[in-house]
Amino acid sequence: MKYRKMPGSPERLSALGLGLMRLPTAKDGKIDEPRVLEMLQYAVDNGVNYFDTAWVYHRGESEQVLGKFVAQNDRSKFYIATKLPCWMVKQESDAADYLEKQLEKLQTDYIDYYLLHSLHDTAWKEMRRLKVPAWLEKARSDGKIRHIGFSFHDKYPVFKKIVNGFDWEFCQFMFNYLDTHYQAGLNGYRLAVEKCLGVIAMEPLRGGKLVQSIPLDIESVWKKSSHAWTPVQRALNWVWDHPGCTVALSGMSSLEQLQENVRLANSAKAGLLDEKELKIYNRARLEYLRRIPVPCSECGYCLPCPHKVAIPEVFGHYNEAVMFNQKRRHKQEYLAWIPEDSRADKCVNCGACVPKCTQQINIPERMKDVAKYFSEDKE
Ligand code: SF4
Numbered sequence: 001m002k003y004r005k006m007p008g009s010p011e012r013l014s015a016l017g018l019g020l021m022r023l024p025t026a027k028d029g030k031i032d033e034p035r036v037l038e039m040l041q042y043a044v045d046n047g048v049n050y051f052d053t054a055w056v057y058h059r060g061e062s063e064q065v066l067g068k069f070v071a072q073n074d075r076s077k078f079y080i081a082t083k084l085p086c087w088m089v090k091q092e093s094d095a096a097d098y099l100e101k102q103l104e105k106l107q108t109d110y111i112d113y114y115l116l117h118s119l120h121d122t123a124w125k126e127m128r129r130l131k132v133p134a135w136l137e138k139a140r141s142d143g144k145i146r147h148i149g150f151s152f153h154d155k156y157p158v159f160k161k162i163v164n165g166f167d168w169e170f171c172q173f174m175f176n177y178l179d180t181h182y183q184a185g186l187n188g189y190r191l192a193v194e195k196c197l198g199v200i201a202m203e204p205l206r207g208g209k210l211v212q213s214i215p216l217d218i219e220s221v222w223k224k225s226s227h228a229w230t231p232v233q234r235a236l237n238w239v240w241d242h243p244g245c246t247v248a249l250s251g252m253s254s255l256e257q258l259q260e261n262v263r264l265a266n267s268a269k270a271g272l273l274d275e276k277e278l279k280i281y282n283r284a285r286l287e288y289l290r291r292i293p294v295p296c297s298e299c300g301y302c303l304p305c306p307h308k309v310a311i312p313e314v315f316g317h318y319n320e321a322v323m324f325n326q327k328r329r330h331k332q333e334y335l336a337w338i339p340e341d342s343r344a345d346k347c348v349n350c351g352a353c354v355p356k357c358t359q360q361i362n363i364p365e366r367m368k369d370v371a372k373y374f375s376e377d378k379e
């Protein structure tokens with residue numbers, strides 16, 4: 001296993017971190033505990049020392065199963081990262097209550113890497129209003145948490161504001177070759193490095209979308225590469241190519257995936273990609289973006305729709321389905337996450353949203369396309 005130093009700390013974290021948000025489950029939907037414990041053991045035995053969980057993962061079971069592993073193993077062999085569910089913190093005492101419960105579930109006296117979960121502009125304002133930053137510092141001086149960070153989902157200017165708004169030690173954001181200009185992106189990476197923050201890269205495979213059903217036009221771009229890499233290898237190597245990326249955090253669902261990722265992490269290296277290769281990655285990125293059928297930036301200015309259509313979300317699912325050539329998966333997500341009365345087929349063509357669209361999209365016309373696309377089963 002290769003290790004990278006956490007800035008400002010002597011700790012060396014494994015280049016691969018095990019994310020515990022997409023664990024194998026049994027038929028009843030609960031975590032398949034024996035399989036997860038086997039994965040955790042394999043990870044530790046093979047040098048992975050960063051386990052990332054959260055209060056909400058697997059409806060709370062993720063922290064619990066990690067706690068079982070902690071109780072049976074040498075705690076000094078790995079670092080635990082978990083997160084405060086910011087959106088559930090409603091009063092000043094809530095943060096401390098969650099942390100106490102997390103320590104209990106994780107069967108430990110301290111959390112190594114503690115994050116404010118999923119910060120965005122509004123959440124950060126709320127955390128400040130509830131004096132959570134000061135509470136984090138106290139929890140650290142009490143020894144209950146050791147390093148303070150945040151995970152992030154918003155635009156770069158908000159990332160910059162948050163980074164500059166507190167004395168963080170590390171940050172976690174989506175970092176992969178497709179999203180270089182999305183959310184924190186490469187600008188966020190550069191700022192984090194400049195500020196000497198540890199960078200935990202999440203979604204290095206974009207939730208698996210960069211490695212499954214790769215469209216033919218993208219495949220033809222990769223043929224120009226001088227490396228005969230697998231899609232997983234390509235995606236992880238791009239992340240590890242960045243020396244300031246401390247950990248590539250991947251949510252793994254099977255021992256086989258973990259074994260493959262560990263094998264790749266054994267040769268993780270910064271500076272592996274020369275200029276020609278980086279151009280190929282960029283070409284692949286542009287090809288993905290070119291496939292997006294509706295240029296919706298998901299800004300939300302068109303809302304509210306008087307007929308409750310969830311316009312940006314609907315376009316988001318449609319765009320990803322077409323972009324990644326993964327209709328079946330996205331159709332399931334579309335049906336699961338968008339309530340029936342807010343789907344594309346509920347658009348009545350009233351036109352109220354059209355003048356508000358920042359991208360001049362003919363929304364009702366495109367809603368027809370989306371409704372048709374998701375009503376048909378053919379790929
Ligand atoms: S045109 Fe359709 S999506 Fe737009 S506001 Fe009217 S019903 Fe909603």
Ligand code: SF4
Nearest residue numbers: 296297299300302357
């Ligand atoms: S205003 Fe246009 S670009 Fe913004 S979310 Fe609505 S449809 Fe998308």
